[in-house]
Amino acid sequence: MKIVLVIDQFDDANNGTTISARRFAAALKEHGNEVRVIATGKPADYKYAVRQMRFFPIVEHLITSQGMRLAIPNRHVFEKAAAWADVVHFMMPSPLAVMGLRHVEKLGIPHTAAFHCQPENITFSLHMGNSKRVNDFVYNRFRDTFFNRFTHIHCPSNMIAEQLRQHGYTAQLHVISNGISPQYTYGKEPKEEWMQGVFNVLMVGRYSGEKRQDVLIEACAKCRHANEIQVILAGKGPLEKKYRHLAEKLPNPVVMGFYEPERLLKILHMADLYVHTSDAEIEAMSCMEAFACGLVPVIADSPRSATPQFALDERSLFPAGDADALAERIDWWIEHPQEREEMEHRYADHAKQYALSESIRKTEEMFRQAIEEQTKPQ
Numbered sequence: 001m002k003i004v005l006v007i008d009q010f011d012d013a014n015n016g017t018t019i020s021a022r023r024f025a026a027a028l029k030e031h032g033n034e035v036r037v038i039a040t041g042k043p044a045d046y047k048y049a050v051r052q053m054r055f056f057p058i059v060e061h062l063i064t065s066q067g068m069r070l071a072i073p074n075r076h077v078f079e080k081a082a083a084w085a086d087v088v089h090f091m092m093p094s095p096l097a098v099m100g101l102r103h104v105e106k107l108g109i110p111h112t113a114a115f116h117c118q119p120e121n122i123t124f125s126l127h128m129g130n131s132k133r134v135n136d137f138v139y140n141r142f143r144d145t146f147f148n149r150f151t152h153i154h155c156p157s158n159m160i161a162e163q164l165r166q167h168g169y170t171a172q173l174h175v176i177s178n179g180i181s182p183q184y185t186y187g188k189e190p191k192e193e194w195m196q197g198v199f200n201v202l203m204v205g206r207y208s209g210e211k212r213q214d215v216l217i218e219a220c221a222k223c224r225h226a227n228e229i230q231v232i233l234a235g236k237g238p239l240e241k242k243y244r245h246l247a248e249k250l251p252n253p254v255v256m257g258f259y260e261p262e263r264l265l266k267i268l269h270m271a272d273l274y275v276h277t278s279d280a281e282i283e284a285m286s287c288m289e290a291f292a293c294g295l296v297p298v299i300a301d302s303p304r305s306a307t308p309q310f311a312l313d314e315r316s317l318f319p320a321g322d323a324d325a326l327a328e329r330i331d332w333w334i335e336h337p338q339e340r341e342e343m344e345h346r347y348a349d350h351a352k353q354y355a356l357s358e359s360i361r362k363t364e365e366m367f368r369q370a371i372e373e374q375t376k377p378q
Contacts, residue, residue, distance in 0.1 A: 001367055002034045004081045006100055007091040008071040010039035010047070016206075016285060017116045019261070020178045021091055027179070027360045038081055038100065040071045048077045050096065073099030082109045087367045089154075092117045093146040101149060110374040112366060113147060113171075114154040115164065120280035120304060124209030125238070129280065139167040147171065152370050154363060156283035157306030174366045178285055179359030184292040186348035189269040198230040198252060199334055202271040202295070204264065204286035205278065207237030207256075212277040212300065212321065217246050217254070219275075219326035225334045227251045232271065234259050234286075268293040273333055273340070279320055281305040292351035294344040298329045312346060315339075 007021045025035045025046075036046050043049040053070040071094065078100045082088065087110040090097045097113075104111045119138035120129050128134045147153060147164075153171040155161040161173045191200075201220060205211040213233050220229050231250060233243065236258040247254035259267060268274075274290035274297045284307040291297050291310065301308045302320035311317045315332065318325040333340050 001364070001371075002084055002086045003028060003036075003367065004048075004085040004088045005035065005037045005091060006088060006097050007037060007039050008094050008096055009041075009069040010037050011041040017092060020116065020285060023181055023356065024178070024360075024363075027181075027356050028364075031357075031360050031364065033364070036081065036084070038071075038077060038096070040069050048081050050074045050077055053095070070094055071096040075099070075103060078103040079107070082107045085109060087112065087371055089114065089367070090146075090150075093142050098146055101146065105149070108374065110367075110371045111150065112152045112154065112370050113150045114156075115147070115160055116156070116282060117142075118160065118280055118282050118304075120210045121208075124280070127209070129209055136167070139163070143167060143169055151373060152366050154366060157309065159304075159306035159309070160282045172369075174362065176362045176366070177288075177354045177359050178283055179356030180285075180288050180292050180351055180354045181356050183265060184268075184289045184351070186292075186294040186345065187269045188294065189266065191270045194255070195230070195270050199225065199228045199273070200230050200232055200271040201273050201275055201330060202232045202234065202267065202290070203275050203277065204234040204290070205276075206235050207233070207239040207243055209239065210278055210280040211235075211237075212279055213239070213243050214246055215277040215300070215321055215323050215326060216275050217243065217250065218323035219330060221249045222323060222327040223334075224327075224331045228334065229330070230255065232256075232267070234264060234267065265289075265293070268295060271295055273298065273330065275326070275330070276300060276307050277320075277326070278302070278305055278307065281307045283307070284310075288351060288354055291347035292354075294348045296333060296340055296343045296347060298326065298333070300326075310350070312343065312350060315343075 009018050028035050038048045040052045050071045053072050073096050082104050088104050090113045119135040123129045123134050148170050150171045153173050155173050155175050156178050161175050220231050230252045232255045274295040276287045276299045279302045287297050287307050299307050299311050300320040301317045318329050
């Protein structure tokens with residue numbers, strides 16, 4: 001198949017949606033498909049380049065601090081891409097995608113969408129993430145301006161698919177994991193000097209309101225074994241200064257920074273425990289990659305997060321936002337190394353069912369359905 005992916009940012013792997021899109025494109029090619037993208041950045045053989053939107057400095061900072069860029073819609077680019085494509089797949093409901101959808105509809109090109117942008121990813125940045133009314137408004141806005149114009153939507157988890165059903169989305173919902181790449185497998189490497197002599201508790205994610213890294217910092221400060229713990233927060237985002245200040249209470253200095261995938265993979269193979277504190281999460285690839293590498297996860301049990309589905313027992317769950325309960329969980333895993341080693345292997349085996357190759361097979365089937373429906377006589 002000839003597949004065009006529409007995503008505002010593709011070049012810089014500094015946010016979850018872009019990382020998933022890059023992995024997705026590479027895997028589709030490995031399965032024999034041709035893939036091109038419509039995105040900002042420099043033109044390339046695989047890319048129809050569009051210009052980046054510019055905003056007032058405050059708005060620009062809010063967007064770029066989340067690791068995102070937005071693109072200026074361009075009708076000619078979509079006409080050119082549609083003339084080549086068998087199917088156009090939209091990764092998020094941005095202005096680029098809303099305008100592009102109108103053109104592929106007009107041209108009769110098969111098209112599908114993915115639901116990667118949870119309303120809370122937007123509303124927490126506006127300090128309204130816990131408002132059901134505001135989140136419902138965003139769900140409904142997405143529905144009416146974009147998603148209900150599709151017949152097929154990729155949902156990375158059952159949790160988000162159920163949210164879409166509750167909010168009146170009418171498309172066929174394909175629950176397909178974003179998939180774990182084959183390099184994320186069980187492995188232990190000797191700790192580098194900066195990780196030696198401490199129990200390394202890792203979390204990967206943007207420093208933004210819904211991710212709740214503050215809960216991990218508070219919990220580690222309350223642990224009986226606080227003096228033994230080093231907290232590693234892999235990521236970047238608008239709350240970095242706040243979290244650095246909050247982490248001053250920890251006995252050992254916090255480690256914060258953004259790591260390229262190859263470097264992060266090495267850290268995953270050296271860390272001792274993975275914690276995922278997010279209140280809202282469509283799937284959490286970072287958590288999946290962590291337990292695929294053999295890290296036991298401790299996950300916030302939030303109704304707005306799909307990540308609790310990965311917990312194999314209650315020892316890997318804690319009530320969302322409860323730092324005291326999380327501290328107890330972390331202390332338990334520190335005090336039971338034999339049980340932790342046993343569960344590391346169980347989690348790594350558990351990860352095999354989320355293999356990227358299987359996700360690609362299911363997504364290709366979704367594309368075929370969309371193409372067949374578009375091309376059959378009405």
